[in-house]
Amino acid sequence: MTPLSISRAWEETTTFVARETRLIVPLALALIALPAVIFGLAAPDVTNEVAARSPGLMALMLAEFLIGAVGQLAIARLALGHRERLGEAIRHGAARLPALVGGFLVVGLPLGFVLTLVVGAAAVVGKAGAGAGKAGAALILLAVMTALFVAMLIIFARCLLMLPLASVEAGGPLRLIKRSFAVSRGAVLRLLAAAALFLVGGVVILIAVRSVVGALVIVALGKPEAWTVSALLIALVDGAMQALIGTVFTIFTARLYAQRSGEAGPETGVPSSAT
Template sequence: MRHLSISKAWDETRAILGRDGQLMMVVAAALIALPAALQVTLNPDQAAGTPAENSGLVVLLSFVAAIITFIGTLAITHLALSSGSTVAEAIRVGARRFFPVFVAALLWVIPMMLLFMLVLGAMVGPEALESGDPQQIGQALDGTELLVLLFLMLAFFYVGVRMFLITPVAVAEKKGPVAILKKSWQLTSGHFWRLFALLLMFAVAAMIVLITVGVMIGLLTTLAFGEVTPWSLPAALLGLFTGFVQAALTVILMTMSARIYAHLAAEPTVPHASAD
């Protein structure tokens, strides 16, 4: 098991962002900020962290935006691993590696979700599950069943942390979906708690920033341009602000994951093995 220093990885992340951050933000603006802005323009409520009503068009556009964003994260990871790459090259790598890493993600997410839903359905019954009412579902569960569901959720989080490196693995090693999962699991062995603490802190900070920006910009755009409604100018402005915040956060996280991967892989074939 190789030693992992989160502080060293963070120092290298800052160095890379200082050198290549503008290039990364060009990619993030086009492939992350703009799709996110479109989603907020369609559903302004999601920028404030409230549930949005989804029509068929919104679901379709959200799916397309998610694919573009996924490609963007891969492109940013390539830039973090390969100093001197161009934007066009990074986007090509992201597009080529999208399918393997997407399938790899589905291979672990879907079984975990199905298991959770099957267990929940067996506990509360099909009627309560189909209703989707949290209160009705909660009333159908006793203490032991809640503990079982909590255990399944913890198992989901555990596997999620172990899969943290699938993006840099997919970009750097050109493996297939199953091999990507195996390599991420291998690299993160013995480092769960460090990675869990990192992801937890980042998730909390990102949530606070996104909700705060969404609420504040929403208030400002409402005062300046009127009510924020779907397909309105205020909604578009709100989407742009929140989209660029989301893009910046993604650049930071993907660069950090690339540096952690470079430390743990520590192979001569790993590109950008040094942040110097």
């Protein structure tokens, strides 16, 4: 299997973005930025925990995730050289969404269950009295948590290419998982490094921009409340940044997948005239 080159994937990403700006910007704005703006306007500064207790906000959050995933599937497909109109790419992304979500659920639910058990065990150990028994239990629990953390990192790396894979390959959730593990074999550390550099950098930029804009908006218009101008301005910035980071990361992972699978190179990408 072709060795993974992060620098090559990044060069192909920047080339594709520069060449196909008119093609990917409408996708990113309509399917990634707009849902994020709507959620931010309806629920500024609402945490996931608070949203989980509100059926309406939870529905908005789920819709934002699903619509954004369709957009990312369409963008990945275009970045892998499939010559088709935007509408066709979006329809294909919507058709592949159930398989992608199913694949992540098959992997994520068991991990979430194990994590819940470990957190519960940690709470029990924390409430136990002092003594050698508690110290021994704490050491065992620490070892289990460390092993679980390492396992989660490895599984994350092995599933990192599942989205671009789902955008161009057929099959249900189990086949996606199998193929994702196959194309990531022998490249776990490189995939983890690429994801860490990209995601950490993106989060830092997002927080920095939001902090500056948020401070200016609060000074000018007051604290953002749902459906207010201040909430709209902050949501617009958040949506634009999420679209930018999400789009570039999607194209980047698509080009990583292309190296491992032999998919179309950047020279076969969709021409800018496609609509």
